[in-house]
Amino acid sequence: MLTTGTSRRGLIAAGAGLGLAASLPAQPRAQGRDPLRIGVMTDLSGPFAGAGSQPLFWGMETAIELFNERGGVDGRLVQPITADSQSRTETAINEMERLLGQERVEIVAGIYSSAHAVPLSGRFEQAKKLMWITSAIATAVLKDKNFRYVFRPTVHSDQYGEGSVAMIHEHAQAKLGMAPDKVKLAVIYEDGPYGTGVAAAIEANAKQRNMPVVLKEAYSASAPDLSTLVTKLRRERADVVLQAGYNPDITLFLRQAKSGGLRFKMLIGHGAGWSQIDKLTETFGQDVNHLCNVDPAAAQMLDWSKLQPGVGDLAQAFVAKYSEKRQVRDLPTHASMGFNNMWIFLQNVLSPAVKKTGGLTAEALREAALAVDIPVGGTIQGYGVKFEPPESAMAGQNARSIAVVMQFDNGRSRVIWPSSIGQPPVLPLPAGHAYAAR
Amino acid sequence: MDLLDPFFLEALVNGILLGGVFALPALGLNLVFGVVDVVWLCYAELVMVGMYAVWFLYTQAGWPLWLAFAACLPLVSLLGLLLHLLVVKPLLNQPPINQVLATGGVLFVLQGAATLAFRTDFRSLGVDMPPMEVGEVFVSGTKLAAFCAALLGAGVLWAFLKFTYVGVAIRAIARDREVMPLMGVDPQRIYLIASAVGGALAGLAACLLVVQLDVHPFVGLSFGPITFMICVMGGLGNMLGGFLAAFLMGLIISIGGFWGNTEYSYVIAFLFFILTIFARPRGLFAR
Numbered sequence: 001m002l003t004t005g006t007s008r009r010g011l012i013a014a015g016a017g018l019g020l021a022a023s024l025p026a027q028p029r030a031q032g033r034d035p036l037r038i039g040v041m042t043d044l045s046g047p048f049a050g051a052g053s054q055p056l057f058w059g060m061e062t063a064i065e066l067f068n069e070r071g072g073v074d075g076r077l078v079q080p081i082t083a084d085s086q087s088r089t090e091t092a093i094n095e096m097e098r099l100l101g102q103e104r105v106e107i108v109a110g111i112y113s114s115a116h117a118v119p120l121s122g123r124f125e126q127a128k129k130l131m132w133i134t135s136a137i138a139t140a141v142l143k144d145k146n147f148r149y150v151f152r153p154t155v156h157s158d159q160y161g162e163g164s165v166a167m168i169h170e171h172a173q174a175k176l177g178m179a180p181d182k183v184k185l186a187v188i189y190e191d192g193p194y195g196t197g198v199a200a201a202i203e204a205n206a207k208q209r210n211m212p213v214v215l216k217e218a219y220s221a222s223a224p225d226l227s228t229l230v231t232k233l234r235r236e237r238a239d240v241v242l243q244a245g246y247n248p249d250i251t252l253f254l255r256q257a258k259s260g261g262l263r264f265k266m267l268i269g270h271g272a273g274w275s276q277i278d279k280l281t282e283t284f285g286q287d288v289n290h291l292c293n294v295d296p297a298a299a300q301m302l303d304w305s306k307l308q309p310g311v312g313d314l315a316q317a318f319v320a321k322y323s324e325k326r327q328v329r330d331l332p333t334h335a336s337m338g339f340n341n342m343w344i345f346l347q348n349v350l351s352p353a354v355k356k357t358g359g360l361t362a363e364a365l366r367e368a369a370l371a372v373d374i375p376v377g378g379t380i381q382g383y384g385v386k387f388e389p390p391e392s393a394m395a396g397q398n399a400r401s402i403a404v405v406m407q408f409d410n411g412r413s414r415v416i417w418p419s420s421i422g423q424p425p426v427l428p429l430p431a432g433h434a435y436a437a438r
Numbered sequence: 439m440d441l442l443d444p445f446f447l448e449a450l451v452n453g454i455l456l457g458g459v460f461a462l463p464a465l466g467l468n469l470v471f472g473v474v475d476v477v478w479l480c481y482a483e484l485v486m487v488g489m490y491a492v493w494f495l496y497t498q499a500g501w502p503l504w505l506a507f508a509a510c511l512p513l514v515s516l517l518g519l520l521l522h523l524l525v526v527k528p529l530l531n532q533p534p535i536n537q538v539l540a541t542g543g544v545l546f547v548l549q550g551a552a553t554l555a556f557r558t559d560f561r562s563l564g565v566d567m568p569p570m571e572v573g574e575v576f577v578s579g580t581k582l583a584a585f586c587a588a589l590l591g592a593g594v595l596w597a598f599l600k601f602t603y604v605g606v607a608i609r610a611i612a613r614d615r616e617v618m619p620l621m622g623v624d625p626q627r628i629y630l631i632a633s634a635v636g637g638a639l640a641g642l643a644a645c646l647l648v649v650q651l652d653v654h655p656f657v658g659l660s661f662g663p664i665t666f667m668i669c670v671m672g673g674l675g676n677m678l679g680g681f682l683a684a685f686l687m688g689l690i691i692s693i694g695g696f697w698g699n700t701e702y703s704y705v706i707a708f709l710f711f712i713l714t715i716f717a718r719p720r721g722l723f724a725r
Contacts, residue, residue, distance in 0.1 A: 047656055049558035087656075191701050219700040224459070224651070224660040227452040227578070228695035228703070234576070235445040247560055248652045248660070255650070259569045259578035260448075283562040283652070 035079035036072070036350065036360055039099040039108035040064075042135075042338075046087025047222065051247035051273040052334035053087075053112035055326075056135050059338025060110060062322050067346045073354045078346065081105055085116055092116040093123070100129055106362040107132060109345055112334075114138030114157075114194040121150045130362045130369070132349075134341035135334065137271060138197035142397050149362060150396045151369050153341045153385055155296050157194065157270075159403040161201025163294040164242055164268045167405045167417040167425070169209045175427040176239070176265055184214045186238030188229060188253070190245050191218040198244035198270045214238055221249045229253070230260035239265045239437070247273035251283055258287065263437045265428035268292040268405070275333040281411045287434040288408055290426045292416070297404045298336040299380040301415050308378040314343070315380040330412045340381045348372045348385070376400060444574035446696060451577055453692030457685030458585035462646065463665045464672065464680040465592060466639030470518075472612035472675030473632035476526050476537045480545035481640060482662025484521070487548060488514040488644025489653040493561045503565065511641040518637020522629060545658075552655035560652040584646035591642045592681060595635070599677075608632055612675060667711050673721025682723060 040060055043053035061080070068077045081103045085092035092111075099105050107130035111117045117136035124131035125147045133141065133152040137160070142152060165185070172180040187202050189195030199216060206213050214236040219226060226249065233241060241264050243253065250273040274280075274293040281288060300319050304312030318339045322331060353368040354360055374385040384400035405417035407425055416425040429436040440446065467481045478484070488510045495506035525544055529537045567579030599605035611618045611628050619625055651657060668687050672679030690710055694703030714722055 045553050045558055045655070047558075047654065047659075050560045050654055054558060217699050217701070220704060222660050223700065223704065224664065225452070225456050225691065226700065227456070227581075228449050228692050229700045231445050231448045231452065231696065248654065248657070251560060251562065251652050255566070256578065259566065259576070259580055261569055261571065261576035279560060283560070283564065285564070 033076050035077050036354065037079045037081055037103070037105055038350070039083060039103065039105040040080040041083040041085055041092065041095055041099065041108055041110040043087045043112050044084040047247060048087040048112050050276075050279070052135070052275050052332065055276075055332040055335040056110070056112055056338040058322065058326060059335040059340075060134060060342040061338075062318060062325070062335075063339045063342035063346060066317060066321060067343070073351050076354065078350070085112075087113070089116055089119060092120060096120050096123060100127055106130060106360055107365055109342060110134055111136045113192070114141055114197065115192040117141045118193050121145070121147060125149050128362055130365045132341070132345050135337055136194070138193040139201070139394075140193050140197055142394050144393055146390055146395045148390045148395070149366055151387055152396055153344050153398045153401065154337055155401040155403045156394070156397055157197035158201040159401065160198045160244070160270045160294045161203075161205045163403045163405045163417060164270065164292070165202055165205035165209060165211065167268075167292075168240055168266070169211060170417070170419060171425060171427050175425065178239070181210045181212070184212055184237065184239045185242060186215040186233055186236060186240070187213060187242045188215070188217055188219065188233070188245075189243065190221040190249055192221070194272065195221075195244040202242050219249065221246045223249065223252075225256070226253050227256045227260055230256050230262050233257075234260065234262050241267045242270065243267065243274070244270040245273050247276070250274060251280070254284060254287070258434055263435055265437050266292060267435060268294065271295045271333070277330050277408055277411065277413055278328050278332060281329070281408070289410060290407060290429055290433065292405055292407045292425070293413065294403055294405050295333045296337060296381045296383065296402065297406070297415055298331055298333045298413065299340070300331055300336075301406065301413060302380075302382050306377065307380070307382065308375065311378060311380060318380060333413075336381055340379050344372070344374070344379060344385055348374065374400070376402075448575045448577075449692050449696035450689070451575065453689035454685060455578070455581040455585045455688070456692055457688030458588040459581075459646065459650070460661065460665060460668055460688060461681050461684035462588045462591055462639055462643040463661065464668045464684045465595060465677055466636045466643065467665060467669050468672070468675055468677045468680040469595075469608075469639065470632055470636035471669070472677065473608055474522070474526060474530075474629045475615070476530075476534075477541065477674070478521065478636070479538055479541040480521070480548060482658030482665060483545050483548040484514055484517055484637060484640040485644045485647060485661075486552060486653070486655070486658045487517060488641045489648040489651075489657065490552060490556060490561075492645060492648045493563060493653050496563055497561070503563075507645045510645055511638050514641030514644060515634045515638040518633045518640065519630060521637070522633035526633070527629070549655050549658070556655065558654060560654045562652050563648055565649050580649050584650060587642070587646055591639065595639070598635070604628070604631055667708075671711055671714050671722055673724040676721060676723055679721050679723030683721075686722075
């Protein structure tokens with residue numbers, strides 16, 4: 001059996017450390033004043049890194065750089081204490097203990113995977129230190145927990161399920177020529193909290209709209225083969241396939257779906273690996289054209305002139321800075337999630353807390369977080385921010401977060417739902433598409 | 439239960455093809471264990487290095503695919519040799535746990551090195567073959583080609599072990615390593631050859647997998663643990679046993695997934711493995 005021991009941790013951490021040392025800006029000295037130290041934990045190695053965690057980190061890094069360039073908090077600069085959770089839950093727990101115990105940080109931001117967020121959140125609550133989740137979206141992380149120290153400015157998995165099902169329901173008659181209750185849905189998902197949460201939300205939304213789910217099946221994200229799943233999807237003749245996956249399961253599924261003769265009217269991904277449009281296009285070319293993804297909107301997809309004053313300029317600064325450093329055709333959604341949710345923290349939580357108390361304590365940060373009140377259009381991803389109070393079933397969740405459905409269009413993503421802000425979708429997949437139903 | 443259901447037949451074919459994917463690394467691992475008596479915990483990572491080599495030569499250096507494949511075999515074979523000379527040989531007389539820890543260490547070194555060299559991105563050859571369609575049954579052209587190549591590789595290995603002097607010596611030393619030196623066979627030389635052949639099999643597995651899976655530093659986790667299970671199930675060191683167990687495992691996963699669900703098919707496979715270990719600790723096909 002493969003084991004995890006000191007040698008693995010040491011080597012990978014050393015490797016990641018070397019990479020980080022090269023990529024992070026020089027540690028701030030803040031003109032002789034103590035820097036504001038915050039923990040930043042993402043997966044910089046292991047499968048999650050290539051499924052969105054790396055751009056998540058780069059987005060957060062860009063936010064810290066920009067915040068420091070703009071003077072930090074009254075001249076005090078932010079110093080990130082980074083940790084690589086290596087796509088492993090046990091490493092995430094160990095690194096969290098290191099950040100809280102040895103580094104003595106009051107707040108840790110980041111957390112890509114819901115599988116990590118679920119066990120970590122309880123520990124943060126117990127330690128009374130702030131956990132600021134920038135990515136992990138499973139509803140189960142917060143639902144009915146009544147956490148006081150865990151905050152998630154981004155969307156949650158129930159919203160993913162609502163987005164994809166509502167989009168299909170809305171367009172079924174006009175675009176597919178079918179009554180919505182005749183459109184056969186199939187849900188396939190990785191078996192962690194993220195995939196399970198999204199799948200449950202899809203099923204609930206489909207039931208609510210009287211749409212049949214002909215197959216709902218989980219798989220392990222590291223499964224070496226998904227061809228039997230492809231066979232079963234063909235057998236059920238699903239019209240729309242909805243997937244929640246990381247990587248490499250998404251690319252494995254797409255490859256085996258094509259070679260296994262699976263055809264459908266639409267395939268909708270739900271964040272994580274599906275957010276990596278550049279990588280998917282690089283691997284599959286036109287085969288991923290017109291496929292869809294649900295996520296919070298990436299900054300570059302929005303009309304910046306319609307955002308609150310000053311937010312468009314911030315979005316522009318982020319896109320320019322990120323693009324300059326990372327050669328990408330279309331910024332991955334996780335980059336926007338990393339930047340946006342980190343910026344919300346720095347600007348709207350850290351800054352007022354430090355100004356008010358002069359120090360950096362989890363208690364002050366928590367109070368500042370609960371006081372955040374950003375209207376819709378007030379962030380570079382378009383949503384506003386107002387956290388659910390501790391007595392709410394979703395305590396700590398941003399009640400103003402918004403998920404959109406986007407469609408890949410020649411290597412770029414465009415919003416197609418909500419219809420009020422989106423363009424008309426290409427639905428069904430056009431004839432000649434590699435996956436188009438014949 | 440309709441055994442002529444085309445979708446069931448497709449699942450059956452998929453299981454056999456999946457067995458072909460597992461069979462080659464299982465053969466290589468068993469060969470090395472049978473001869474040298476050391477488990478290469480890093481075997482899947484040798485395959486990963488081979489996959490990166492093919493990817494690099496084909497997509498970055500612009501080599502034709504067949505040439506990249508041809509280069510992969512000697513490259514990984516050389517890696518197998520180096521692994522033996524630098525890591526295994528100095529530990530041959532040490533307790534088995536030291537050998538396992540050492541090759542486990544190589545596993546992490548290779549994963550870390552690949553992360554530093556190629557980052558964590560998922561790389562793909564972008565090569566695909568059209569599927570074969572027989573009635574309602576679809577068979578992946580890529581998997582079928584890989585399966586045929588795996589069978590061919592296994593056939594060549596069998597012929598090598600059966601009909602060459604070195605092959606006979608390898609089999610003999612696998613049977614009794616104490617007596618063979620008395621017959622004039624140099625065990626160190628045989629160990630080297632077995633390591634090189636084991637490496638070459640990892641190289642061949644890399645060629646077959648790189649057209650089916652994305653390459654990333656942790657790709658070994660997708661098939662490495664299951665390969666070890668197959669070897670243990672077939673009987674560690676028993677090449678024929680490992681070969682047959684690979685197909686058995688492929689079929690359990692595929693048929694289990696078809697009748698039950700994909701997630702549980704692996705649970706069923708693991709349960710079967712555990713029961714096998716209880717019932718036949720030396721492997722299903724142990725003599």
